[in-house]
Amino acid sequence: MNGSTSNVFVGKLSEILEYSVKDPLRYIVNWGRIYSLWPVHLETACCSVEWGATSGPRFDIERWGMLGAFGAMRQCDVLIILGTVNRKMAPRVKTIYDQMPEPRYVIAFGACAISGGLYYDSYNVLPGVDTILPVDVYMSGCPPRPEEFIQGLIMLQNKIRASKIRSKKYVRDT
Amino acid sequence: MSELTVSIGPQHPGAGHFRLIVKLDGDKIIEVNPDPGYVHRGEEKIAEYRNYIQNIPHFERPGIHDSSNMLFAYVQAVEGLMKLEVPERGKYIRVIMAELNRIISHLYYLAIYGIFVGHSTMFMWPMGDREHFIDLAQMISGQRVGFAFLLPGGVRNDMPEGVKTRANDACNYFEKRLIEYERIFMNNPIFENRTKGIGKLSKEDAINLGVVGPTLRASGVKADIRKDEPYAVYDKLDFDIPVSKDCDSWARAWIHIEEMRQSMSIIKQSLKDMPSGPVKLNLRGQVRAPPGEVFSRAEASRGTVSFYLVSNGDMNPYRIRLITPSFRNLIAIPHILKGLLLADIPPVFWSLDYWPVEADR
Amino acid sequence: MSGTPEIKQEHPKREKKIADNIAVKLKKDILDIEIKPKRIKVKIKHQSIKKAANYLKTVLNLDHVVSVSGIDYPNDNEIEIVYHAGTYEHKDLSDLLVALVYRIPREKPKTLTLTDVWPSTEYDERETYEMLGVIFDGHPKLEKLFLPEDWDDIPPLRKDFKNPGR
Numbered sequence: 001m002n003g004s005t006s007n008v009f010v011g012k013l014s015e016i017l018e019y020s021v022k023d024p025l026r027y028i029v030n031w032g033r034i035y036s037l038w039p040v041h042l043e044t045a046c047c048s049v050e051w052g053a054t055s056g057p058r059f060d061i062e063r064w065g066m067l068g069a070f071g072a073m074r075q076c077d078v079l080i081i082l083g084t085v086n087r088k089m090a091p092r093v094k095t096i097y098d099q100m101p102e103p104r105y106v107i108a109f110g111a112c113a114i115s116g117g118l119y120y121d122s123y124n125v126l127p128g129v130d131t132i133l134p135v136d137v138y139m140s141g142c143p144p145r146p147e148e149f150i151q152g153l154i155m156l157q158n159k160i161r162a163s164k165i166r167s168k169k170y171v172r173d174t
Numbered sequence: 175m176s177e178l179t180v181s182i183g184p185q186h187p188g189a190g191h192f193r194l195i196v197k198l199d200g201d202k203i204i205e206v207n208p209d210p211g212y213v214h215r216g217e218e219k220i221a222e223y224r225n226y227i228q229n230i231p232h233f234e235r236p237g238i239h240d241s242s243n244m245l246f247a248y249v250q251a252v253e254g255l256m257k258l259e260v261p262e263r264g265k266y267i268r269v270i271m272a273e274l275n276r277i278i279s280h281l282y283y284l285a286i287y288g289i290f291v292g293h294s295t296m297f298m299w300p301m302g303d304r305e306h307f308i309d310l311a312q313m314i315s316g317q318r319v320g321f322a323f324l325l326p327g328g329v330r331n332d333m334p335e336g337v338k339t340r341a342n343d344a345c346n347y348f349e350k351r352l353i354e355y356e357r358i359f360m361n362n363p364i365f366e367n368r369t370k371g372i373g374k375l376s377k378e379d380a381i382n383l384g385v386v387g388p389t390l391r392a393s394g395v396k397a398d399i400r401k402d403e404p405y406a407v408y409d410k411l412d413f414d415i416p417v418s419k420d421c422d423s424w425a426r427a428w429i430h431i432e433e434m435r436q437s438m439s440i441i442k443q444s445l446k447d448m449p450s451g452p453v454k455l456n457l458r459g460q461v462r463a464p465p466g467e468v469f470s471r472a473e474a475s476r477g478t479v480s481f482y483l484v485s486n487g488d489m490n491p492y493r494i495r496l497i498t499p500s501f502r503n504l505i506a507i508p509h510i511l512k513g514l515l516l517a518d519i520p521p522v523f524w525s526l527d528y529w530p531v532e533a534d535r
Numbered sequence: 536m537s538g539t540p541e542i543k544q545e546h547p548k549r550e551k552k553i554a555d556n557i558a559v560k561l562k563k564d565i566l567d568i569e570i571k572p573k574r575i576k577v578k579i580k581h582q583s584i585k586k587a588a589n590y591l592k593t594v595l596n597l598d599h600v601v602s603v604s605g606i607d608y609p610n611d612n613e614i615e616i617v618y619h620a621g622t623y624e625h626k627d628l629s630d631l632l633v634a635l636v637y638r639i640p641r642e643k644p645k646t647l648t649l650t651d652v653w654p655s656t657e658y659d660e661r662e663t664y665e666m667l668g669v670i671f672d673g674h675p676k677l678e679k680l681f682l683p684e685d686w687d688d689i690p691p692l693r694k695d696f697k698n699p700g701r
Contacts, residue, residue, distance in 0.1 A: 040185075042185060042191075043189070043190050043191070044190065044191060044213055044531075045190070045213055045215075045235070045238075045531045046235055046238035046319070046320065046531065048190065049238055049239060049282065049319055050318070050319060052282065052285065052286075052301060053301060053304070053305070053308075053318075055301075056285075056297075056298065056301030056302055056304075056305070057298055057301060057302035057305075058301075058302060058305045073185075083213075084213065084215055086212070086213065086214060086215060086683075087683045088211050088212050088214065088682075088683040088684070089184065089191060089212045089213070092184055092185060092212075096185055118231060118232065118235065119215045119216070119220065121220070121223065121698045121699060121700050121701060122215055122216040122219070122220055122698065123216050123219065123688075123691055123696075123698055123699060124214055124215060124216045124682070124683070125215055125216070142320070143238075143319055143320065145318065210680060210681060211679075211680060211681035211682065211683070214681040214682070216691065216698075218666075218692065219691055219692060219696075219698060220698070223698060223701060381598050381599060381623050381624065382598065382599065382653075382654050382655065383599070383654055383655050384599030384600060384601070384653075384654075384655030390623075395623050397623050397629065402629040402630050403573065403629070403630035469574060469602075469619060469632060469634070471601075478601075480601055480602055480619075482602060482604050482617070482619070484606060492606075493604075493606045493607075495602060495604040497601065497602045501658070502601075502655075504658055505654070505655060505657055505658055534681055
């Protein structure tokens with residue numbers, strides 16, 4: 001074979017290898033991540049009531065793979081911000097996020113976590129938690145209904161399903 | 175003596191953001207310093223930038239579980255300044271929503287108590303039974319949580335058809351469930367070991383420290399605003415105030431269960447006695463209070479909630495001071511926890527029903 | 536309804552009797568007494584606050600304080616402090632609240648604490664200190680309660696502090 005056909009042959013071979021090994025591997029790893037999400041929830045304020053109702057018997061979030069269990073942050077992968085974050089709590093939220101191993105995801109639950117909500121002009125409230133953390137899914141409402149939480153969770157699962165195996169590295173400004 | 179200072183919180187599962195700085199000698203607690211403020215949102219300052227109607231969703235957010243009780247004190251303060259008289263049917267609907275909120279809040283208390291002690295069935299059962307009462311509240315007001323249903327001058331709208339049968343069904347079902355709760359949780363030997371005789375607050379201390387709510391009634395003081403200073407139609411209804419002389423954490427949990435029984439009886443009586451008619455006054459234009467001041471109180475599920483309202487005739491209030499029951503009970507925490515073991519902190523702390531958002535406002 | 540409709544002709548008997556007793560005992564210290572059903576408001580001079588509080592606790596048996604409020608009046612250049620006291624022991628006075636009111640100058644807001652008379656005022660006075668800048672002499676622990684540790688602005692509840700964007 002001359003030069004050009006051997007290049008094409010090697011190219012085709014690497015393509016076949018990629019399709020046969022890398023994609024199924026990515027699918028299996030992401031399948032494991034989706035159905036075993038373990039949350040750390042920051043039970044700030046009023047929204048924590050609807051989180052409790054979502055993990056209760058009627059809306060049972062465990063059907064979709066998210067435990068209602070309360071773990072230590074070093075073994076969890078999802079950080080759910082339930083409600084308002086204020087200036088005294090903001091450094092502690094950053095500390096919790098830094099302690100989680102990667103891949104980790106952040107959910108902003110409720111109007112106060114998205115933009116400050118009802119307290120947008122208070123002297124002590126952050127205008128949204130995405131000023132200090134990178135957020136993956138936003139769930140709106142005051143407080144959001146449990147059905148909204150389930151839809152948001154499925155959106156997060158779709159996002160994980162389409163992501164690469166190696167987790168994304170965020171540039172941290174320390 | 176080996177002294178160790180441990181910081182519990184601010185992020186911990188259950189019960190919100192609140193830090194306890196505990197000084198330990200081995201396993202025994204020497205001193206506890208509470209450190210609140212991690213959910214302080216500045217309600218009292220914001221209230222000066224909103225008018226009287228815009229303040230309604232603000233003042234129910236601190237204690238979102240019993241939103242109607244928090245609003246009861248606020249709308250009575252505004253009506254007192256403006257000299258308004260609410261129609262009878264409006265008063266009865268207010269009482270029904272207030273007692274529904276009391277049951278919803280007490281069930282949340284029992285659910286989190288289950289988590290703190292490690293009894294996961296006690297988390298699932300109250301959360302499931304709570305949904306029946308949230309359905310009732312949703313039928314009347316349209317929202318699951320945080321209804322903003324009480325207005326100066328009445329309630330937002332009338333009840334739809336079918337509330338009476340559904341409420342009677344829910345109350346009959348739940349009265350049988352309460353007996354099961356007592357069997358698996360209150361008379362459980364492990365729960366009794368962890369809470370009976372632990373976390374005592376004597377009667378003199380309870381009166382001197384000025385605590386409110388079930389914490390006060392578990393120490394033998396029969397004080398309840400619904401009987402001492404009756405508002406709405408509470409003087410026409412027949413109910414009792416449970417009081418216990420045991421002063422420990424078990425008694426505080428028991429009082430919550432007894433109060434739920436009384437609330438169901440109040441709801442049934444109100445549905446029977448309710449007259450027909452309008453449910454709110456027709457206040458044309460904005461609600462605007464004349465210059466003056468007023469201090470009004472109501473009995474929320476965690477204790478007495480008070481509003482001190484000072485007005486100078488503007489669209490917005492001049493100063494509103496909001497005293498929530500959790501803020502009144504904050505002083506009891508260092509007092510009760512002194513001398514206990516470190517592992518006693520979860521059941522004793524939660525038995526006081528301290529909700530950090532309510533205390534920080 | 537709590538403590539609010541005005542009686543046009545005469546004052547309610549129980550409140551009038553208590554107000555007369557207070558006026559007799561604390562003669563010159565009182566600036567004004569207002570009587571409404573279930574609420575009595577006593578305006579006193581700043582220097583006699585301890586004497587009035589002791590009288591309310593020992594003679595009238597008002598055993599706890601329901602709230603301590605601070606109100607900023609920049610037009611009069613004063614801050615008004617209000618103590619609302621009630622009782623649990625006496626069942627016939629259980630719906631009565633007596634308000635002790637006094638004013639202090641805005642530039643030098645220094646006053647005495649009442650935690651030795653009523654222990655339930657400890658956290659309320661601490662909150663008034665951080666929200667309005669009022670210093671209570673003799674308080675066991677006068678520090679920040681709710682605001683962040685690195686707060687360096689003026690006390691938030693003063694009228695010259697504006698919320699961001701307002």
